[in-house]
Amino acid sequence: MLQLSYIQENKEEVLRKLAIKNFHNSDLIHDIISLDQKRKETQKSLDDNLARANSLAKEVGKLFKEGRREEANAIKEETANLKHDNKELAGALEIISKELNELLLDVPNIPHESVKAGKGEEDNEILVEEGKIPATDEKALPHWELASKYKIIDFKLGSKVTGAGFPFYRGKGAKLQRALISFFLDEAIASGYEEFQPPLFVNEDSAYGTGQLPDKEGQMYHIGEDRLYPIPTAEVPITNIYRDVILKEDELPVKNVAYSSCFRREAGSYGKDVRGLNRLHQFDKVEIVQIQHPERSYETLEEMKDHAAGLLKKLGLPYRILRLCGGDLSFTSALTYDFEVYSAAQKRWLEVSSVSNFENYQANRMKLRFKGKGKTQLAHTLNGSALALPRIVAALLENNQTEKGIEIPEVLVPYTGFEVID
Template sequence: MLQVNFLRDEKERVLEGLKKRQFKNLELVDEAIAADDERKRIQFELDSQLSEINKISKEIGLLMKEGKKEEAESAKSKTAQYKESSSELKSQLEGKENDLMNILYQLPNIPNELVKNGASAEDNEIIFQSHTVEGLGEGAIPHWELAKKYNLIDFELGVKIAGAGFPVYLGKGARLQRALVQYFLDKNVEKGYTEVNPPHVVNEASGFGTGQLPDKEGQMYYINEDKLYLIPTAEVPVTNLYRDVLFDEKDLPVKNTAFSQCYRREAGSYGAHVRGLNRLHQFEKVEIVRIEKPENSYAVLEEMVEHIKEILTDLELPFRVLRLCGGDTGFASAMTYDFEVWSAAQEMWLEVSSVSNFETFQANRLKCRYKGDGKSQLVHTLNGSAMALPRIMAALLENNQTADGIRLPKKIAEYARFDVIN
């Protein structure tokens, strides 16, 4: 969430940033500033009346000691009037604070100056590509056919149990999935991340804290009876571990990694690009989360990018890195890098990771600060996928198919304890 003082002091920059995002409701900036002005006016009037009540209350005590009962009763009457008025002001203040928060919740983060102006994914910048890519040629088949051929994943069983988008992994498919998760976690721990195992459901406050609510409410599964949401990513519970936390400067940075199931409704998704593992309602992912001092966060973002590149190199997959344009950058992010792997059988790029710097946007919602040099200030939060499983699995199956079976990359074969699927 953006801070009102930032909207007021950097209004021109804010408007330019929102335009870069193709955000249409620019009037919300002025509405937020006006709501804050009114909030301050009400607060000042309330503080003045409460001060007057305290002053008169002291006078009443003195008047009673001096035996001036009539003057004391008159003062009590005036105090009663002030109390009634201040009660109304408190109600007005609460209403105006809610109005302000509702406006601020609608405003996305301001993109970093390096983020390109653009409307959609077509405007994203390719900043790195590991290989020139090509298809596998005649006879190559997509991962959903390979999964059926080698009895690795049963999509129809998932439909029977839950519906489309909930695959069942079998035999070597399940073992490969587990091997990938363990490899990703180990790789992250080697880089200094502390593994945590968070809940897979969160409350409303947690959804607001990381920016899923209200922006993505329609994409999250909701448990009505308990007022809980199934998590779309481990980022949500892990980052919320630090909601309402005041760090000492020496305790930063914080580096966490977590494995979880992820649940996304993916409402409105259809077409060839959602076949097989390309888009699911439930999938597995390993996440990395960082809590950093503001001056370090962009160097850390680049460090996280290099970490993901290292993982994909180990997987021996052709990949590329994109810096998202303003129109394709997520609601809460100031800068995002996407990683895509080449699907040789489908002859298309598949997104497998996003690494983002949210600057203070999440921290302001979370009230997550650190204390240094005698003052407290908001931290910067960052997160990334390291990695999402479905499309990694799809690319591994497709890119490594041979006449003799599917041959696994050396690193993953060590974890899976088999090197070929046949």
């Protein structure tokens, strides 16, 4: 969430910039500011009362020691009144703080100055388009047909055993998954990331920490009995490592990479866009996360963008990089680059990565700070997929299909141990 002090001091700017995200609720901002005023006043009265009570308590102690019983008892009466008032004030303060916090959670992150206004997807800006788009071949099969032709992914089995959106990978398909994961991890490690294997379930605090709760509750599975949530992305456990942490400035940047399965309910999704591997309830992803000094976070964002682009280049997939417009930018992001690969048989672009700078929005919510010579301040958090597997697999299958079978990109051969799926 945004910092209260920042909203206080830059009200007009906040409103102007939020408009780029199509957020026009100026009442909310006004309410926040006036409620905060009330919070301060209440806090002040409470603190004053507590100070009084503390000094009275000391006096009572002193009087008792000196054996001045009656005087002490007289003071106790005043204390009783104070105590009553304090209870009320503390109660009021709690209600105000809670409400204030809820209002703050309703304010999205401020977009970076490079973000252009726009309604949605159609207004995203294409920054880069790399690689040759394969000539359209009418005989080209979509990946779901290739999957069954070569017996490498079985959607029906998945439906039987679990449900739609939970495929089985088998044979060379399973090996290809494993190869991609290893390849992505090795590339990240070579770029200085530390590998983590996170828990696949997180608790409520963590779900709040990265903002899945309360806004995206319906997206996550929920294990009610144990109050745990299967992670929708490794970002959740990895970023939450640093919840309530004060790093030393020289520990920055923190660079973590994690492979994990991801679980998403995808409620409301349907139609041909979700066919095959295009949208799953369970999928694999390698995620990179960085925690960086505010002054350097945009350099870091570029570095992460280049990292993701490098992977696609090495895999030989045609891709493009989009800078999301205000309307398509997520609630918590200040700037996001989306990566899409072209999938030859479906003749469409598929999103395979999203690299974002959240500035201090997440950090403020989870109190992730760093301390150098100066004051303790909020860090910036960034993350990105590098990469999400299913659509990469879809594109590889569709783009690399030949008469002889599916050709494996050279960089993956050391990992798969075979050059063709046939």
